[in-house]
Amino acid sequence: MSAIITICPYSVPASRASWYQPITIGLSKMPTLYQADLSPFAARIRIQLRAKGIDSFDFVLPPGGLGSDEYKAINPTGKIPFLDLDGTGIAESAVICEYIEEKCPQPSLLPDSPEARAQVRLLVQCVDMYITTPMFKTIPLLEQGESAKEALGLLLAELKAGLGYLNEYRNRSGLAGERYAIGDQLTLADGAIAGALFFVINFAEAMLGLEDAVPADLRELYETLKDDPHVAEALNEIHVAAEAKRAGG
Amino acid sequence: MSAIITICPYSVPASRASWYQPITIGLSKMPTLYQADLSPFAARIRIQLRAKGIDSFDFVLPPGGLGSDEYKAINPTGKIPFLDLDGTGIAESAVICEYIEEKCPQPSLLPDSPEARAQVRLLVQCVDMYITTPMFKTIPLLEQGESAKEALGLLLAELKAGLGYLNEYRNRSGLAGERYAIGDQLTLADGAIAGALFFVINFAEAMLGLEDAVPADLRELYETLKDDPHVAEALNEIHVAAEAKRAGG
Structure with a gap:
């Protein structure tokens, strides 16, 4: 079973509505984003997901807290955000953002040239x-x-x-x-x-x-x-x- | 006049020869790469350019030296590498590498998925x-x-x-x-x-x-x-x- 990345219409600016399309990510479960509301690094991802109308990522707090041994078993640096893709994962907000751009290109948060x-x-x-x-x-x-x-x-x-x-x-x-x-x-x-x-x-x-x-x-x-x-x-x-x-x- | 990014055949691995193609970058002069042989950040760019067979970048030492006021007028951090694109420029080696990948995609130094x-x-x-x-x-x-x-x-x-x-x-x-x-x-x-x-x-x-x-x-x-x-x-x-x-x- 693949997770379907759904589109939340409330967040689509009228000028970009034609860009929206359902996107399938080939994972057996929903992507889990370890994050917290206080983090400016996680905020980037939330901004990006909403701008793209993606509302099906599971937002999860880092278990044990930032930098805990429990969470370092998930992400070695102990930092957030971390995107768990069904076993392997992606750390560093800049890298996660580029990945989301590649998987869900529209509406793009990168210019054309x-x-x-x-x-x-x-x-x-x-x-x-x-x-x-x-x-x-x-x-x-x-x-x-x-x-x-x-x-x-x-x-x-x-x-x-x-x-x-x-x-x-x-x-x-x-x-x-x-x-x-x-x-x-x-x-x-x-x-x-x-x-x-x-x-x-x-x-x-x-x-x-x-x-x-x-x-x-x-x-x-x-x-x-x-x-x-x-x-x-x-x-x-x-x-x-x-x-x-x-x-x- | 546009600079033609030429291909140096000596650096093409046999397995990748079919990927090589002449690439045009729309600039009125050759791209200038401020760099130095000692820099590990500049080394990344040299590796990438050679792997792609690009030999028409002008390699230039930072005028006045790293961190000098003269060079900071070119790149505010005073660091190398810096790619001067005919007026504007791109700093930070990771960013320059992504730019070169986008302008000259083959042979790719990024995997497919x-x-x-x-x-x-x-x-x-x-x-x-x-x-x-x-x-x-x-x-x-x-x-x-x-x-x-x-x-x-x-x-x-x-x-x-x-x-x-x-x-x-x-x-x-x-x-x-x-x-x-x-x-x-x-x-x-x-x-x-x-x-x-x-x-x-x-x-x-x-x-x-x-x-x-x-x-x-x-x-x-x-x-x-x-x-x-x-x-x-x-x-x-x-x-x-x-x-x-x-x-x-």
Whole structure:
């Protein structure tokens, strides 16, 4: 028995309705996506699935929690998201996104031309290498106080530089859209950028003293990205999960 | 005038000769690849171009050197490789590789099935996120001596964990080839792995006391990858460049 990836019509923008088609993934069970609402990496996948009208992935919390031995038996790094494909699996959000694009190409979250696709992938890679990597390394250091001050300073400089790279790459691409990162439709870059900037703007700026680290063009992009319903929904899920975490201690 | 990407017949394996075809890239000048022989990231691109028989990219050293203001005007991170496409450009080796695959698909360095392609991309991402990132961060710390000992220890633990992730992901894919990382032909994963392991095995092990950090399966893969002529040529270029750097100071 193969799982049929079904289409949820409520999420189809009118301009893209003709692109939707039922897609079969040849698996004996539904794909399981290990994820959590708080994760900006998982948010990318949720944005992508909804933009494509795919609503049949099983969303599952990592058993034992992030980084637990129980979950590392599933994904060696202990990170989310992880897409379990009936035995084998795919880790790393950027890789999962490319896989979903290949399996369910329409509506595409990559532009048509190889040059524009490369610019989308460059922005995604830039977020992964130069923004989220230093940003999330600050968390354990914050608890160490004074003794970690120097290490923290280096990470903040990295993060600030990373935000600059992202802005520069987008501006130099010659393809910056008015509402989206590249071009005039939602791409994989938008999910990556929105998730990362949510954490920079809502947490890193205040907690790490990073005011003015987000270049004006990027901040403006972040505000317009919120007008996309799939981005808005994912960011709201992060917000709700963050509030719940804060309330729980 | 468009640049014609020419085919160099000497590099065509007999089994793939029928795949070769002249490819036109619509640019008014030859693509310029900023690179250096010592870089494992640039080595991936050299391996890919030769495997495809493309010999018309201009290889150029970064003007002013890596990280210089002069070169950052070209690529904001100051890193190589960077592919200049007649005005705009593409940074990050993983992104450049995907672009070259899209422009010049044959012979492909990605497998046919989306599942196997995802495993190749996962290994590339794993090298970029968890191996080369901590490894090259150790260099400035080595010069700081005792004061950087704790930070160095953390990076080495990260690097060791990263080598474990790479090995695990490959073994769990169910697609590990006998001569190549995934399947039985050269893929983008092989270039990434070979370049990174060259530095781990030839420098990090001795300089950083990292003996036994490379899992046996990975070490065996590294040895068999050297039988691929394009991998061997790129690794030799790294070796020659490293010797020259050592001799020069």
